[in-house]
Amino acid sequence: MNKETLIATHERIKPFIHKTPVLTSELLDEIAGCQVFFKCENFQKMGAFKMRGAANAILSLSDEERERGVVTHSSGNFAQAVSLASKKLGVNAYIVMPENAPQVKKDGVKTYEGTIIECPSTIQHREATAKKIQEEKGATFLHPSNQDEVIFGQGTAAMELLEEYPDLDYIFTPVGGGGLLAGTALAAHFFSKKCKVIAGEPFEADDAYRSLQSGKIETNETSETVADGLRTHLGDRNFPIIQKYVGKIIRVEEGEIINAMKLIWERMKIIVEPSCAVPFAALQRDKEDYRNKNIGIILSGGNVDLSNLPFN
Amino acid sequence: MNKETLIATHERIKPFIHKTPVLTSELLDEIAGCQVFFKCENFQKMGAFKMRGAANAILSLSDEERERGVVTHSSGNFAQAVSLASKKLGVNAYIVMPENAPQVKKDGVKTYEGTIIECPSTIQHREATAKKIQEEKGATFLHPSNQDEVIFGQGTAAMELLEEYPDLDYIFTPVGGGGLLAGTALAAHFFSKKCKVIAGEPFEADDAYRSLQSGKIETNETSETVADGLRTHLGDRNFPIIQKYVGKIIRVEEGEIINAMKLIWERMKIIVEPSCAVPFAALQRDKEDYRNKNIGIILSGGNVDLSNLPFN
Numbered sequence: 001m002n003k004e005t006l007i008a009t010h011e012r013i014k015p016f017i018h019k020t021p022v023l024t025s026e027l028l029d030e031i032a033g034c035q036v037f038f039k040c041e042n043f044q045k046m047g048a049f050k051m052r053g054a055a056n057a058i059l060s061l062s063d064e065e066r067e068r069g070v071v072t073h074s075s076g077n078f079a080q081a082v083s084l085a086s087k088k089l090g091v092n093a094y095i096v097m098p099e100n101a102p103q104v105k106k107d108g109v110k111t112y113e114g115t116i117i118e119c120p121s122t123i124q125h126r127e128a129t130a131k132k133i134q135e136e137k138g139a140t141f142l143h144p145s146n147q148d149e150v151i152f153g154q155g156t157a158a159m160e161l162l163e164e165y166p167d168l169d170y171i172f173t174p175v176g177g178g179g180l181l182a183g184t185a186l187a188a189h190f191f192s193k194k195c196k197v198i199a200g201e202p203f204e205a206d207d208a209y210r211s212l213q214s215g216k217i218e219t220n221e222t223s224e225t226v227a228d229g230l231r232t233h234l235g236d237r238n239f240p241i242i243q244k245y246v247g248k249i250i251r252v253e254e255g256e257i258i259n260a261m262k263l264i265w266e267r268m269k270i271i272v273e274p275s276c277a278v279p280f281a282a283l284q285r286d287k288e289d290y291r292n293k294n295i296g297i298i299l300s301g302g303n304v305d306l307s308n309l310p311f312n
Numbered sequence: 313m314n315k316e317t318l319i320a321t322h323e324r325i326k327p328f329i330h331k332t333p334v335l336t337s338e339l340l341d342e343i344a345g346c347q348v349f350f351k352c353e354n355f356q357k358m359g360a361f362k363m364r365g366a367a368n369a370i371l372s373l374s375d376e377e378r379e380r381g382v383v384t385h386s387s388g389n390f391a392q393a394v395s396l397a398s399k400k401l402g403v404n405a406y407i408v409m410p411e412n413a414p415q416v417k418k419d420g421v422k423t424y425e426g427t428i429i430e431c432p433s434t435i436q437h438r439e440a441t442a443k444k445i446q447e448e449k450g451a452t453f454l455h456p457s458n459q460d461e462v463i464f465g466q467g468t469a470a471m472e473l474l475e476e477y478p479d480l481d482y483i484f485t486p487v488g489g490g491g492l493l494a495g496t497a498l499a500a501h502f503f504s505k506k507c508k509v510i511a512g513e514p515f516e517a518d519d520a521y522r523s524l525q526s527g528k529i530e531t532n533e534t535s536e537t538v539a540d541g542l543r544t545h546l547g548d549r550n551f552p553i554i555q556k557y558v559g560k561i562i563r564v565e566e567g568e569i570i571n572a573m574k575l576i577w578e579r580m581k582i583i584v585e586p587s588c589a590v591p592f593a594a595l596q597r598d599k600e601d602y603r604n605k606n607i608g609i610i611l612s613g614g615n616v617d618l619s620n621l622p623f624n
Binding site (some may be wrong): 215266270271306307312 | 580
């Protein structure tokens with residue numbers, strides 16, 4: 001894992017991703033008390049940074065592997081990312097989804113022509129079903145966050161951000177499964193002498209915070225957070241990177257997440273999903289520590305169900 | 313009214329406005345069957361193109377006039393635009409608003425430190441109250457759409473768009489009071505040999521469409537449209553320009569407006585208000601007429617009440 005791997009990853013996925021814009025807002029700078037540079041992965045293809053990791057994972061397969069297809073059991077943005085990247089590369093994508101997954105998520109996968117395989121909603125059933133497809137079809141399993149190709153792919157967002165703004169003091173990301181956080185931490189380590197990486201995490205799913213405290217991968221007992229993308233836990237590939245290179249994880253309340261999301265919608269006029277608002281909520285919570293600093297924030301995604309918004 | 317006036321207007325207001333970005337979307341191009349360039353005035357200061365006209369109107373006043381302040385009785389985006397432009401120029405802004413105006417609109421004006429004067433909700437009361445302030449304070453009345461300085465200010469959005477994309481075949485705008493449409497038509501006339509200007513208008517408030525038919529300014533009997541920015545009618549300054557330079561007005565159903573708005577939110581991940589979605593709805597309705605053309609759309613604004621959205 002070195003700087004050249006990340007550069008090569010970026011070159012590999014470039015034709016399949018957008019170079020997303022970096023936006024700023026005087027009003028949000030005033031509220032946060034610092035200069036914030038928002039890397040808009042909500043404008044990424046299929047609406048989230050996950051496209052980067054999925055594209056890299058599939059592009060890293062051999063021709064023979066591509067022939068047999070890929071399988072994943074994410075029901076969120078990674079499922080759409082795998083479907084779209086597979087479609088662009090002529091690969092079959094099998095997406096295992098719980099029967100009770102929201103229609104809007106199934107529709108997302110269908111838009112990008114992924115093949116949905118339904119199963120009962122427990123994680124055991126999802127894993128068993130994915131396993132079965134691996135065996136039957138010879139498909140390669142892709143993990144949404146705990147796989148080197150995915151981690152490096154996600155890291156290219158921070159790499160682009162630091163190329164454009166080399167003077168950042170900090171980059172904030174959300175932490176769910178840990179792929180984006182680990183990739184960002186590597187990018188900051190490789191491409192900046194001073195930039196530290198901070199994560200925001202909901203109190204309601206604070207497994208990553210507790211993992212850093214205990215030194216081992218913790219799981220969530222409950223995960224009653226509006227930030228539905230952050231309910232998963234870390235893995236053995238990304239946890240060591242996070243331990244080594246991440247400065248701090250700041251936990252935030254549900255109300256803080258919704259307020260941060262509303263501020264970004266109202267002031268920046270862009271759509272971000274709840275998980276995506278978590279780093280800005282974290283920055284606001286600890287704003288005294290970051291006064292007048294240059295802060296990058298990875299706005300991770302913008303896929304929301306417009307008929308079910310958390311605003312009053 | 314000539315090209316030089318428009319160039320001078322742009323120079324005058326430049327320090328007070330954003331040069332807004334132009335966004336594109338492969339998915340929306342596919343849906344519309346043409347190449348669409350969205351000029352994002354929803355990212356303009358205070359969230360709408362109205363900032364351009366308001367800034368120009370106030371900058372065109374003498375020192376003495378500025379001293380005495382300005383007054384308007386718009387309750388929408390123009391009120392916020394006048395408040396913000398006045399604040400930046402150290403001018404008092406008196407905003408006449410109906411007592412029953414939504415709190416979100418009053419808050420918008422307060423954010424930018426405009427002085428709200430409440431009155432009963434009829435147009436007669438609003439005009440009388442504004443008149444009284446003109447007399448008492450010597451304040452200059454600013455009209456949201458029927459005033460040359462405002463029309464030219466609004467035209468600078470299309471001017472920027474044509475500077476960046478000189479090859480446009482058409483520019484679409486919404487039509488409410490007619491300031492944006494007239495300004496855009498002048499800009500296209502001055503800055504392009506081939507670009508035609510088309511407006512979208514709700515069937516529920518189709519006064520402009522009927523005005524072009526009858527050759528005189530028509531009003532709306534009712535205005536039950538979700539596009540709350542388009543309920544007003546044309547005026548004697550902008551109507552002749554619209555008659556002379558506008559190609560066509562396309563009327564759209566309420567459902568088409570909401571669908572277009574939803575498409576822009578979901579696919580482009582940006583927030584636009586209902587009025588702002590009308591031109592894209594118009595393009596979709598008559599898409600066969602614009603197949604494979606280069607179309608500019610002025611996305612007019614992004615000020616919505618998030619607790620009262622038209623989605624199911």
